[in-house]
Amino acid sequence: MNASQPTQSNILGLVFSKDRAMQLQAVLDSLRLHLRDPQAMRLAVLFRASSPRVGDQYRRLRTRYPDVAFVEETEFRSQVLSLIRPSEMVLFAVDDNLFVRDFSIGDICAALAAHPDAIGFSLRLGRNIHRCYMRDVPPAQPAFIPAAPEIVKFSWPGAPHDFGYPLEVSSSLYRTAELLALLEQLPFTNPNTLEGLMAANAQLYAAARPGLLCFEQSVAFCNPVNLVQTVCPNRNGADPAYSVQRLSDLFDQGHSIDVTLYSGFVPQACHQEAELVFRGGTETKPSPPHRPLVTVEMAAYNAAGHIRRAIESILAQDYEPFELLIVDDGSTDDTAAIVAEYRDPRIRSIHQDHANYAAARNRAIGEAKGHYLLVVDSDDTIAPGYIQAMVAHAEQNPGADYYYPAGLTLVDDAGRPTGVVWRYEEIRDSRVLIAVLFTLGKSVIPEPGSLVRRSLYERTGLYRPVETAADFDFLCRNAGQMRFSRVAGSMPYYYRVGSGGLSRKYQQRNEITAAALEEMISRYPAEILYPQLAQVSDPAERTCRFHEYLMMTFYSHAQTNAGRFSEPFRQRGDRYRTLMIESLTKTGRLSQSVWSMTGNQRPLELFRCAVDRLRSGRPDEALVYMDETRSGGFEMSGLDYARAVAFVQLGRNDQAIAACRAELNRRPNPDAEQLLTQLGQWASLEPSVSPNQTANPSIVSTT
Incomplete structure (x- = not known):
């Protein structure tokens, strides 16, 4: 290795993994099998486990691979930056990668040193790539030119599909310093948003780094047999034999993927579904399925008229184990006496001085013992089998942390269905949800009936103790780091529509909602709130259009709430109208605007x-x-x-x-x-x- 190349201690291989211990093991095993100079690169795994069971699987891998640094994800962005900052080169990989041919990190670094115009080195591209899996089309190959023995280079700007995607996290190596210059400006929260934002900004390097290096023939590929994330609706295999839950079960039984059988495999695409072949394992009868504890949290204030029905619906559930945690928010009626009648050991009751619903929820979250938390209001009920259906969906879809029902069935004060069901659509991309929340000024994700991983609150923090609209405020602040999954097969959640309560506090609600929307403007990039801005390149025009959009949005919310304390929205609309006029004046476009x-x-x-x-x-x-x-x-x-x-x-x-x-x-x-x-x-x-x-x-x- 010559003096211009980084030393072995300054090359980092960083693997991203979530809920896929068996597939991660295959990454590490196949890398060990095919990397000719393993001493040239330090390895680290940044992992997320959505359940205690999966966390234990990663701990077993840590013991099995003592030379690999296993880092549990707590704050993805800061951890990624901290991990890669000391290195001169970084190789990104993901837990569905498989390495299939021998290669040398030293050869890769030498090629990058010899070709300073190359943005990086892809291990998954090569002359053998004849199909784009994600779009299911055959891309035209770029013009390859020899760069070194068994290594070629091509121009990526304008290249089709995978060949025009130079910045990615599925087995490519980059110079850390120039990558950090970009990453430190990006608000990524997980591997998908990291890759998406990198790709969206790749054109920044087009002039200075138009080349991309790769081997003549791919040395790695992604095997997308299942899906754990909900950020992007990526294509993946649908064979239930390879579901995340099934592979997790096999891992616990001692099975592993036999990576030796893939040596010499020639993929036709960067992503290609390949049959998994296992080795090892036991033939003993599998242990009973893991059933995580669920905390049913119920905030109650003067709920004597309905809480008995709510409690009975929960005790009638066939799922075990669960606990019912009731937080009495300083009730002055018979709520406490009714709760005290129940001697069921699964019920815990906590009394606090009266604050508000959000404060009661925060107390419940802090006291909960469950891996999952299920929100049931004290005047609502759930159908038999509700918890079972929600948990089953969550365990089969570990990529999310907030599971919500497909609908809420409205009932009257006596608990009789009114014939109305509030329906909720599937929202897989949190970025879409951010824009929807801002545009509508209300939530399209229900809080009642939703099953939430307790670990979510460790990442986001708790609810602000506001008088009303705490759930909307929470979503506005945290939607970008939450992963949602709609439970299409959920049993009914019976939601009582009352004549009083928080829904009547229009003035407080509108003030809190307007403030939450205002905070979103400073929290998120303009293109997230107003995606159409991505089509506008002129900075001055972007500013004008964004101010007009903000003005119209707040004025629209004022119209929606007309006659019901709409002033918080109207005041903000007036402010952004002033800013819009100022922007139009500066650009000389004021005379062209309908507003002038x-x-x-x-x-x-x-x-x-x-x-x-x-x-x-x-x-x-x-x-x-x-x-x-x-x-x-x-x-x-x-x-x-x-x-x-x-x-x-x-x-x-x-x-x-x-x-x-x-x-x-x-x-x-x-x-x-x-x-x-x-x-x-x-x-x-x-x-x-x-x-x-x-x-x-x-x-x-x-x-």
């Missing part, structure tokens, strides 16, 4: 924008433009009818009726008359029937 127009053209253009928003299903934004249309004292034909249509779409029927009447007081309008008649008919229907589910009033023309 004057004369008769202004209300016409504003009304056109409003109608466009109505037709695209954004009634809250439409109302913002309509209010602006009217602010100059300009009266336009059809404006009140358009407002009525927007109110109907938002489900605010009283305001829709008032708007129809205002329209008819000014001039005849058959559409307004028809809508007013329909609204009168809907008013006589059952409360569970929502008019905006069936309404399709005509939208007024801008002509």
Whole structure:
């Protein structure tokens, strides 16, 4: 090794692993088998275990490989930076890698030293790669040029698929110093966001480092037989024999993957599903399945009227083991006496001075003994088999830490179903959730009925002790580091819709919600909150558009909460409107904006924008433009009818009726008359029937 190459102590191999001890063992075994100069590289494994059982499996691997540094993940970003910072070179790998041909780290470092224009060295690329697994297409190969014996180089900018993906974490080696310059600016939280953000910024290196090195023939590939993460919907195998749970069971029985059988394997893609062949193991009867303890947490305040039904529904569960932890938040009724009637050893009760629901939840989280926590409100119930279904899903999908039901079944005060079910969609990408939370100003992930790994709170911290909307505030702050999984096969969770309680505290809720949204602006990159910004390259235009988006978002929330203490949203909308005008002025684009127009053209253009928003299903934004249309004292034909249509779409029927009447007081309008008649008919229907589910009033023309 010449003087220009790093010393052996300054080369780090960093393997990322989560809940896949058996597959990680195959990585380490195949690397030992094929690395010709193992003394040239230190090895470290940064791992995450989603259950005590898996944690024990990693501890056994640590004993088996004393020369490998096993580091349990606590704060991914800081740990990655700390691990790689002392090294001159870093080789990233993941726990579904398999090494299949002999290679030398020394040869790789020498090639990088001889080719300073190369961004890195890929172990999974080569002339043998003829297919992109993730997109299931055959990519055209780039023009390879010889770089060293058995090593080639190609230009990656503009190359197709895997060949145009130079920054990744699945078996590539990089110069640490220039990689750190990028990583220290990126807000990554796990291997997937690390790779995604690296790839998104690869063009920064295109001019200075347009080359990428690889062997003539791949020495490694990824074997995606299963999936443990929920950040990205990556393609993977569906054979249940290779499920994470099944491989974990085999690992406990002493089985391992026979990596010798893959020596000489020539992959056709960087990711390629290959049959797993096992060795070892025992033929003894397997031990009973591991069943983690579940803490059912119940915060109660003056819940005497309903808590007995809630407790009974939990004691009727067929899952064991569980504990029911009830935190009485200073009740002044018979709640404590009712709880005391139960002598079941699975019930624990804690009394605290009255604070609020969030404080009671924090107390429960701190006192819980379970690996999982299940949230059941003191006035709700769960169907038989609920815990069993939730835990089974969680154990089969260890890549997540927050499992939520597909729906909540609404019941009245007596516990009778109302016929309404609140449905929740699957959200796999936390980045999407961040944007949705900001746009809607409300949660699309339920808290009641959700099963949560206790380790999540060790990573995120607890709830802020706010009076209401604590769950929304928690999601706004932590969604980026949470992994969600929707339990499609969950049993019913019966959610009581009451007439009082936290849902009535509109003023406090809106103040807390607006503050949480404001905090998101400083917490997350603009492209996360407003993904369309990624298509805008000019910095000045990006600033203008982002300020306009923030203005419209807060104004829209003010419209959604109109008449119910909407001032916290409106004040923020006004502030971002001022910033938008300042941005437009600096760029010389103020005269082009509808917000700065004057004369008769202004209300016409504003009304056109409003109608466009109505037709695209954004009634809250439409109302913002309509209010602006009217602010100059300009009266336009059809404006009140358009407002009525927007109110109907938002489900605010009283305001829709008032708007129809205002329209008819000014001039005849058959559409307004028809809508007013329909609204009168809907008013006589059952409360569970929502008019905006069936309404399709005509939208007024801008002509």
